[in-house]
Amino acid sequence: MRDFLPADKARRERVLTIIRDRYRAHGFDEIETPVLEEYARLHAGIGGDNEKLAYNVLRRGLDADAVRAGADDPAALADLGLRYDLTVPLARFYASNRGHLPTVFRSIQIAPVWRAERPQKGRYRQFVQCDIDIIGDSSPRAEAELAVATLDTLDALGLDGGSIRINDRRVLDWMLDSFGFGPDERPGVLITIDKLDKLGPDGVIAELRERAATASAVEAFAAFLLRPQTREYLPFGAEQIRRALPDNAPDEIVDHLVGIGAAVAAARGESDIPLVFDPFLVRGMGYYTGTIFELAHPSVEYSLGGGGRYDGMIGRFLGQDVPAVGFSIGFERIVDLVSGDADTDAPAVVLVHDRDVPVAELLAHKATLVAGGSRVRLEQRTKNLKALLERAASDGYTAFATVSSGAAPESLEIKPLG
Secondary structure: OOOHHHHHHHHHHHHHHHHHHHHHHHHOEEEOOOOOOEHHHHHOOOOOHHHHHEEEEOOOOHHHHHHOOOOOOOHHEEEEEEOOOHHHHHHHHHHHHHHHHHEEEEEEEEEEEEEOOOOOOOOEEEEEEEEEEEEOOOOOHHOOOHHHHHHHHHHHHOOOOEEEEEHHHHHHHHHHHHHOOHHHHHHHHHHHOOOHHHHHHHHHHHHHOOOOHHHHHHHHHHHHHHHOOOOOOOOOOOOHHOOOOOOOOOHHHHHHHHHHHHHHHHOOOOOOEEEEEEOOOOOOOOOOOOOEEEOOOOOOOOOEEEEEOOOHHHHHOOOOOOOEEEEEHHHHHHHHOOOOOOOOOEEEEEEEEOOOOOOHHHHHHHHHHHHOOEEEEEOOOOOOHHHHHHHHHOOOOOOOEOOOOOOHHHHOEEEOOO
């Protein structure tokens, strides 16, 4: 968990403002949910490994005997927990407020979440997620809207050239079934396949053998993974998708993915669809039921966000299935890539005053500039004026003026900093 100095905080807020504005421009509405959720909801088996990283809150009024009795049962000791993502709270929110929401609900959630991560570089225990979700639409339009809004937001942040890796969990299930992996071993097999980028084909096959997965299935998968392939470029579409899969891939799933691509291309006005089909994209969350995606940018090797369809989650709270799909931008990763230039449209002025200037005069000068649209800071003159102004510039101020006792507001000479 981190503190942020004023310049860092201002930079983060500028990026958040752009993200929020672009999301709203695409018809999404912002909501807010509590930072705490019920323990049972956070540990319902739908959050994958994140459930193990949840911060739990002890029940009130526990005495020493109760703590000892529940030492081996966290559910007996905790009834609440800090949210580890924004999707589980959204599902609960929708189930609780459905009567006040449109049939197809497009939500924005921009808020901190907490995970008990190991303290290593690039991992934080408190971080901001920027989510957009569409609930109530099972058609490819929902995924396409999310993809277009996300790519548009990336462009607005000055990170044009982004693309989205896309797959479908149903494709993965079908592939594993066609290779001969049993239903019980699929979760473990997917964990290994998810390491393909790190281990390479040979490493993945070796690990599957170490897992003692069905031998014939491992060999069938190995033959597919190591098959001879041409390096020709194929644009996103049915041919590319089928070429990347075993024979006889289900038409329904292929058509769904092709429909997403066609809609994204139409919205972006691009002949080259910014989608890349990846049959081995897994995504770790256990609640995904269909389309899954990750946001990529040529400037970095890691993903900048991701998401997918989770049609089964809301039904756990509502008692009936409701289609839902979401996309989350990795704010902490993106904010480091965005230019830190301050917004120069609104002047930011430092008024450097002598010790003897009356407070009433200072506040009158400040009020005049603020009324004119400027951001204003009062600073008493120091011996090292240069250091004072350099610090103001690092805090985002763009101009300064010196104030003497009795000076009229119109007499102030505002000079640029830097």
